[in-house]
Amino acid sequence: MINLKNKKLAMVIAELILALIICGIIFVITIQVFRSTDITKTPYIYSFMKNLPAANEVIMDDCYLEGRCRSKNQLPEDPYEYCAKLAYYFNISGTVLCSNNRYSLDVIKNEKHYNFKLPNGISVYGLSDNDKWQSKDSSASNKYIDILIDINSERGKNQNKEDIFPVRIFRNGDVVPGIYDGQADDFLYENPNFFGYRVLLNQNQNNSTTTTAADIRTSDEINNGTKFKNDPISFKEALCKAYGTDMAQDMLKRYYEKDITCDKEDMAQHCQDEGNYCTIEVVKPKSSGLVRMLGL
Numbered sequence: 001m002i003n004l005k006n007k008k009l010a011m012v013i014a015e016l017i018l019a020l021i022i023c024g025i026i027f028v029i030t031i032q033v034f035r036s037t038d039i040t041k042t043p044y045i046y047s048f049m050k051n052l053p054a055a056n057e058v059i060m061d062d063c064y065l066e067g068r069c070r071s072k073n074q075l076p077e078d079p080y081e082y083c084a085k086l087a088y089y090f091n092i093s094g095t096v097l098c099s100n101n102r103y104s105l106d107v108i109k110n111e112k113h114y115n116f117k118l119p120n121g122i123s124v125y126g127l128s129d130n131d132k133w134q135s136k137d138s139s140a141s142n143k144y145i146d147i148l149i150d151i152n153s154e155r156g157k158n159q160n161k162e163d164i165f166p167v168r169i170f171r172n173g174d175v176v177p178g179i180y181d182g183q184a185d186d187f188l189y190e191n192p193n194f195f196g197y198r199v200l201l202n203q204n205q206n207n208s209t210t211t212t213a214a215d216i217r218t219s220d221e222i223n224n225g226t227k228f229k230n231d232p233i234s235f236k237e238a239l240c241k242a243y244g245t246d247m248a249q250d251m252l253k254r255y256y257e258k259d260i261t262c263d264k265e266d267m268a269q270h271c272q273d274e275g276n277y278c279t280i281e282v283v284k285p286k287s288s289g290l291v292r293m294l295g296l
Contacts, residue, residue: 044149060075080099124147127147146178147178149165177235214271236262239262242267244266
């Protein structure tokens with residue numbers, strides 16, 4: 001005969017264990033949710049930095065085929081036209097104000113006028129027919145436009161590195177992290193928390209190319225047995241590891257019009273091997289709490 005008292009006690013213990021498990025899951029999720037850099041900022045920045053170069057490729061092809069660009073590697077000379085094309089390919093259904101050049105941070109804080117708003121809620125400022133493709137050197141072949149993206153559109157307080165981030169677009173279609181005027185810690189190309197990148201190793205074998213994450217550990221780290229991690233690194237460090245000091249510093253100077261040095265060891269070891277070459281890509285942000293906890 002089953003002892004009802006023992007059965008009841010077993011059920012109480014099982015319920016207690018279940019309650020503890022649920023509390024633990026909620027606790028883990030709560031911790032991750034408060035990590036706003038990973039969860040609420042980087043997904044929006046990642047999607048923009050991933051999709052914008054693809055849209056640029058289509059716009060450059062159209063511009064060349066229509067006879068308005070001299071090569072397939074040029075965006076339209078008129079930023080107004082580029083803004084209108086970008087809004088079209090991003091499938092903007094709301095208001096598009098390509099003639100709006102009021103995009104300083106003070107204006108965004110107070111008036112919140114934007115060129116257009118993407119379906120995921122990002123607002124874009126700075127694409128204007130009043131602004132020309134820029135460069136400190138008027139003869140430079142690759143000029144750029146600096147824009148600001150507001151990751152929560154008209155919501156929030158609109159603060160640097162909180163929900164407003166700079167992006168630099170070049171006329172050859174390149175898209176790189178922007179910079180703020182100010183101190184060195186405002187240069188977001190050095191901050192992997194917002195603009196995270198990784199180095200990809202491309203190996204040519206049997207007439208095919210295999211792409212994997214590159215081992216970017218320094219010689220000292222390898223000799224000391226430091227475990228390889230595929231964590232996001234900054235745009236600057238990714239360039240240095242993928243292309244080597246000399247080439248990376250040339251690229252950084254072209255992108256930011258200033259001398260920028262690589263801080264760590266030259267090109268990643270495997271990127272130098274014969275038949276290999278490395279590239280970089282923006283990193284998809286980490287999953288949120290429960291998914292990450294389950295290892296998915």
